[in-house]
Amino acid sequence: MTSNASPSGAPRSLFQKVWDAHRVRELPSGQTQLLIGTHLIHEVTSPQAFAMLRELGLPVRFPARTFATVDHIIPTDDQSRPLADDLAEAMMSELERNCRDYGIQFFGPETGAQGIVHVIGPELGLTQPGMTIACGDSHTSTHGAFGAIAFGIGTSQVRDVLASQCIAIAPLKVRRIEVTGKLAPGVYAKDVILAIIRRLGVNGGVGHAYEYAGPVIDAMSMEERMTVCNMSIEGGARCGYVNPDRTTVEYLRGRRYTPDDAGFEAKAKAWLALASDPGTVYDDVVRIDGSKIEPSITWGIHPGHNLGVSESIPTPNGVPDDERAGVEEALEYMDFAAGASIEGTPIDVAFIGSCTNGRISDLREAAKVAKTGHVKAGVRALVVPGSMAVREQAEKEGLHEIFRAAGFEWREPGCSMCLAMNPDKLKGREVCASSSNRNFKGRQGSPSGRTLLMSPAMVAAAAIAGKVVDVRKLS
Amino acid sequence: MSPNKNDEVLVRIAEIEGSACVLRGDDVDTDRIIPARFMKVVTFDDMGRHAFEDARKAAKGKHPLDDPRYSGAEILVVGNNFGCGSSREHAPQALMRFGFKAFVGGSFAEIFAGNCTSLGLPCVTLPADALAKLMDAVELDPQQRVRIDLVARTIRSRAGVMPAGIPDGVRMQLTEGTWDATRVLLDAGDAIERTAATIPYF
Ligand code: SF4
Numbered sequence: 001m002t003s004n005a006s007p008s009g010a011p012r013s014l015f016q017k018v019w020d021a022h023r024v025r026e027l028p029s030g031q032t033q034l035l036i037g038t039h040l041i042h043e044v045t046s047p048q049a050f051a052m053l054r055e056l057g058l059p060v061r062f063p064a065r066t067f068a069t070v071d072h073i074i075p076t077d078d079q080s081r082p083l084a085d086d087l088a089e090a091m092m093s094e095l096e097r098n099c100r101d102y103g104i105q106f107f108g109p110e111t112g113a114q115g116i117v118h119v120i121g122p123e124l125g126l127t128q129p130g131m132t133i134a135c136g137d138s139h140t141s142t143h144g145a146f147g148a149i150a151f152g153i154g155t156s157q158v159r160d161v162l163a164s165q166c167i168a169i170a171p172l173k174v175r176r177i178e179v180t181g182k183l184a185p186g187v188y189a190k191d192v193i194l195a196i197i198r199r200l201g202v203n204g205g206v207g208h209a210y211e212y213a214g215p216v217i218d219a220m221s222m223e224e225r226m227t228v229c230n231m232s233i234e235g236g237a238r239c240g241y242v243n244p245d246r247t248t249v250e251y252l253r254g255r256r257y258t259p260d261d262a263g264f265e266a267k268a269k270a271w272l273a274l275a276s277d278p279g280t281v282y283d284d285v286v287r288i289d290g291s292k293i294e295p296s297i298t299w300g301i302h303p304g305h306n307l308g309v310s311e312s313i314p315t316p317n318g319v320p321d322d323e324r325a326g327v328e329e330a331l332e333y334m335d336f337a338a339g340a341s342i343e344g345t346p347i348d349v350a351f352i353g354s355c356t357n358g359r360i361s362d363l364r365e366a367a368k369v370a371k372t373g374h375v376k377a378g379v380r381a382l383v384v385p386g387s388m389a390v391r392e393q394a395e396k397e398g399l400h401e402i403f404r405a406a407g408f409e410w411r412e413p414g415c416s417m418c419l420a421m422n423p424d425k426l427k428g429r430e431v432c433a434s435s436s437n438r439n440f441k442g443r444q445g446s447p448s449g450r451t452l453l454m455s456p457a458m459v460a461a462a463a464i465a466g467k468v469v470d471v472r473k474l475s
Numbered sequence: 476m477s478p479n480k481n482d483e484v485l486v487r488i489a490e491i492e493g494s495a496c497v498l499r500g501d502d503v504d505t506d507r508i509i510p511a512r513f514m515k516v517v518t519f520d521d522m523g524r525h526a527f528e529d530a531r532k533a534a535k536g537k538h539p540l541d542d543p544r545y546s547g548a549e550i551l552v553v554g555n556n557f558g559c560g561s562s563r564e565h566a567p568q569a570l571m572r573f574g575f576k577a578f579v580g581g582s583f584a585e586i587f588a589g590n591c592t593s594l595g596l597p598c599v600t601l602p603a604d605a606l607a608k609l610m611d612a613v614e615l616d617p618q619q620r621v622r623i624d625l626v627a628r629t630i631r632s633r634a635g636v637m638p639a640g641i642p643d644g645v646r647m648q649l650t651e652g653t654w655d656a657t658r659v660l661l662d663a664g665d666a667i668e669r670t671a672a673t674i675p676y677f
Contacts, residue, residue, distance in 0.1 A: 024663050024670045029644035029653065033663055035670045037677060045563065047517035056657070061667070065677070073515060087515040094517045128676060138562040138586060152586055154564035155519075156593035156656070164660040165667060169589075170644060202502060203556040206585055236559065238585055270675070302502050302559070322555075326501055419511045440506040440560060447510070447529035 011277035014130075014243055015174045015209045018149045018274065022132045024166055031168040037131040038148075039066040039161045040117050041104075043073055043095040044421070045136030049158035050098040061165045063103040067126055068095060070108060071116045072421045076384050076411035079109055088422065102162075115387020115413045118142040118355035122226065123389050125255025129244040129271035134161055139355050139437065141232040144241030145225035146248055147274055149209070151239055172238055173207055173283035178214035181291030186472035188365070189224035190357060190435070190455040192216060193231040194296035194306045196288060202304040205237025208283070211276065212242050216290035222251040223361040230356045231437050234303040243275035295471055298439045298453040299342050300330030305439070306453070307342060309470045315339045333441055334450050335429070343468050345452070348430040350381040350463035351444070352408075352456050354418040357435035358386030360393050362456040366435075367399045369460035372474055375407030376466030382424065383408045384416040408463065420445025433462035485652030488595050491577040492622040493549030495613045495632075498539050503553060504560035505587065509569040522565055523572025540573065544617040552610055553580035558587025567591045577623050579630060579639070581606050592645050595654050599623055599630065600640040608634045625650050 012020070024033040041049075046068070053060070060066065073088040083089040099106035107113040107120055114120070118139050121127040129147035133140060138152035157167050177200075179192055197204075210232050217225065225242045232240025242248075249268040252258045259267050294308030305327075307313070315338035316327045331338055336345070352358070352366050363385065375381045383403045385391035391413055394400055400410045417424040418436040425445025426432055432444055432451050439451035452468065461471045513525040531538040539545055551570065557580045558566060567590045570578075577597045588598045601609060612634035613621065622631040623639065625646050630639045641649075648654040660667075671677045 021674060022670065024666050027644075027659060028651075029648045030642075031644050033660055035667065035674070037674065044514055048519055048564075051518065052657075058657075058661075062671070062677075072511075085515075091515065091517060131676060136562060136564075138560070140562075152562035154562055154567075154586060154590035154593060156564060156590065160657050160660055163657050164663070165671070166660045166663070168656045168660060170642070202559060203582065203584065206582070233586075236556070236584065302504065322501075329500065419506075421511050421515060438504075438506065438560060440504045442510055442529045443506050445512065447533065 011279040011281070013174050013211060013276040013280045013282065014147055014241060014274050015149060015172070015211065018130055018132060019171070021130070027168055029168070031170050033166050034132060034169055035166055036134045036161050037065065038126055038133045039165070040121055040133065040135035040140070041066060041068045041158065042117050042137065043070050043091045045155050046098065046158055047091065047094045048155045049136070049162060052159045053162055056163070058163045060102040060104065060162045065165060066104045066162065068099050068104055068106045069114055069117050069120055070095060072415045072419065074414040075422045076414045076416045076424060079412050085423070109388070112388055115389065116355045116358060116415055118230065119358060119386035119390065122146065122222070123255070123387060125252055125258035128252065128258065129248060130274045134167060138233045139230050141237070141240050142226050142230040142355055144229040144232065144239050145222060147241055147244035147271065149239055149241065152233060172209045174211055175205070175208045176211045176213055176282045176285045178285065178287045179212070179216035179290040180214050180287055181216065181289050183216055183290050183293065186295055186457070187293050188455040188457065189220060189227035191293050191296040192290065193228045194298070194303065194453070195293045197231065197235040197303050198296070198306050199288060200235055200286065202234060202302050203236035205232065205235040208237050210235070210237040210240035211282070212240060214290070217242055218245070221361060222247060223359045226359070227356055231303065234437060244271045245275070295455060295458055297342055297458065297468060298451070299334065299336060300327070301333055301439060301441050303437065303439060303453060305330055309343055309468070311342065313338060313340050313342055343470060345468040346431065347433045347452070347462050347467060348379060349426060349432040350375070350379060350459050351384070351417040351432055351434040351436065352382065352459050353384030353386065353416050354436035355386060356437040357456045358384060358390065360390050362435065363390065363394050363399050366456040366460040367402045369457050369464070369471065369474065370402050370406040370408060373406065373464040375463045379463055379466050381408040381463040382411055382417060384411040385413045387413050406464070417444050419443060433459045433468065435459045486595060487652040488597065488649040488654070489626050490622060490624045491550060491597065492620055493576065494545070494547060494618060495550040495552050495621040496539050496545035496548035497552045497610045497613050499554060499610065501555040501581070502559055503557050505558055505563050505566040506560055508558065508566040509563065514563065514565050519565065519568040519572070522569035526569040526573040547574070549574060549576045550621050550623065551575045551578050552613060553578060555581035557583050559584040562586045564590045567594055567596055571596055579609065579623065592648060592654050593656060595649065597623060597625060597641060597649055601630065601637060605637045609637065
């Protein structure tokens with residue numbers, strides 16, 4: 001990255017600049033061999049990759065550029081070792097062994113820096129503008145909030161990155177998504193990304209990087225931008241990003257892996273220069289009026305099945321032909337009536353957490369709502385901070401006391417009920433108001449469990465009311 | 476790794492022929508293909524058994540994967556946006572270990588398709604009308620042989636010969652046996668270090 005100008009002098013998007021800087025070579029397949037700057041690993045998708053590496057007798061090419069944590073399987077009640085679940089313990093020990101054998105930094109609970117991989121990367125300053133980042137986890141797109149190009153990869157590619165620090169990937173188109181206007185009170189980043197996915201579809205982003213821009217995105221904090229980029233993958237995009245600006249720079253100042261004071265300003269200048277050039281030609285541009293976005297909520301079995309809280313659940317006849325079967329299947333699974341209002345839907349469980357909405361600002365918003373009442377009798381409500389650092393900060397601010405007083409359980413950090421690989425699971429047909437990112441059938445641990453995705457404030461409101469309510473009506 | 480040694484292990488995938496199984500529906504996500512609770516393991520060995528486990532239980536024996544008419548099928552015919560959701564390679568691993576060697580569908584989620592390529596499993600697309608015809612034909616006569624020819628880019632079945640889609644690069648990787656990317660990437664040699672040296676944060 002000696003210069004940001006393209007050889008031809010043509011304006012380039014951030015995506016193109018980062019891609020060009022990390023290109024090792026073009027492959028005969030038409031793919032690019034792309035160098036990966038930061039490789040993040042966790043316990044679920046890495047063990048098989050290390051096993052393949054051992055089988056091939058290969059070393060890790062740049063062990064200092066891979067960082068590990070444990071998040072998916074870790075219990076959020078008692079994290080003492082050995083973990084109560086033998087399978088979970090085996091996975092965690094395997095990760096520890098691999099990190100030890102190959103000289104990889106492991107942010108386990110004893111380091112005080114453990115947490116969901118997409119929460120701790122930014123927190124530690126490992127995620128920086130202009131990087132290429134890969135992780136065996138689809139929500140790696142989160143890191144794009146910093147102007148990094150961040151890809152979720154499969155286990156074979158985790159092996160590729162360990163062995164060569166590269167991936168083979170076909171070039172992407174860049175779609176700029178401008179969110180104009182100003183968000184209304186009670187409307188959050190989660191509502192923005194749900195509205196984008198609703199508009200463009202769950203596979204609308206195939207073959208694309210999404211560049212999020214416009215006044216609404218500009219006004220967002222880094223944590224809000226992470227929420228938006230996190231769910232790029234739910235819209236089918238390969239990655240999503242926001243151009244770095246002063247907000248990005250200020251977030252990164254003083255983090256563990258960002259340069260110290262002397263080097264920081266120079267670094268910051270280089271970061272800002274990575275933003276897409278004025279006059280960049282995009283493959284397409286989509287504009288969404290942010291002022292019109294309502295608190296959004298899913299009613300079906302994928303994140304595109306969402307609507308504004310004041311709207312009614314669709315009827316199979318009211319949707320285009322190619323969506324009908326999907327809507328029918330969703331209505332049957334959810335056992336919701338076509339045309340019914342989503343507001344007032346009773347819930348059994350409330351989950352606040354995940355790499356989408358398990359950061360400190362999310363907990364602050366949820367706590368504001370929690371202060372207004374008490375969790376409805378019969379509702380199980382969990383707050384799971386995204387990382388140890390988030391938990392610590394929340395406790396410093398007394399948020400845990402607010403949650404506890406309101407009848408929420410205050411847990412240890414991890415992925416928890418986002419995908420229920422630890423003991424936090426739905427039972428039977430339970431309906432869960434969740435701040436996570438996927439409402440797939442069975443996602444939260446019960447094969448017939450039902451998930452309604454919404455913002456953390458909406459989840460807290462639902463926990464108190466025992467049913468879906470419009471958080472705007474609380475104030 | 477010497478080039479000769481590489482050549483010995485190149486597996487070229489140019490055609491797949493076998494009986495097929497039809498799994499209708501769009502947006503079939505990876506959580507459905509392999510529910511997360513079965514990923515609590517450090518190997519892929521057991522994945523095949525758990526392919527579509529919850530969906531199969533819910534269907535009480537009526538799921539296509541349990542339909543005796545489709546037993547031994549090697550080609551899975553699916554709808555649109557198949558494999559959306561998580562990047563878990565456990566999903567294609569489960570289907571591969573269940574016995575599938577290729578997928579034909581309206582469209583595939585990107586990471587899923589990439590994972591399939593890494594495993595040497597072609598994901599081939601058909602336009603909506605052709606896909607509907609193929610699904611009908613296979614359901615009518617599940618024993619018939621379906622043949623995917625990656626070189627000619629066609630799918631041959633009782634429904635006729637249909638032109639099928641597969642990206643040029645993926646097709647080349649499969650037919651030339653370079654779908655195992657690690658080897659290809661390592662061939663770049665010290666060009667990797669040279670690129671790394673130009674990147675300030677490295
Ligand atoms: S919180 Fe959920 S989506 Fe995020 S990494 Fe964990 S399991 Fe995946």
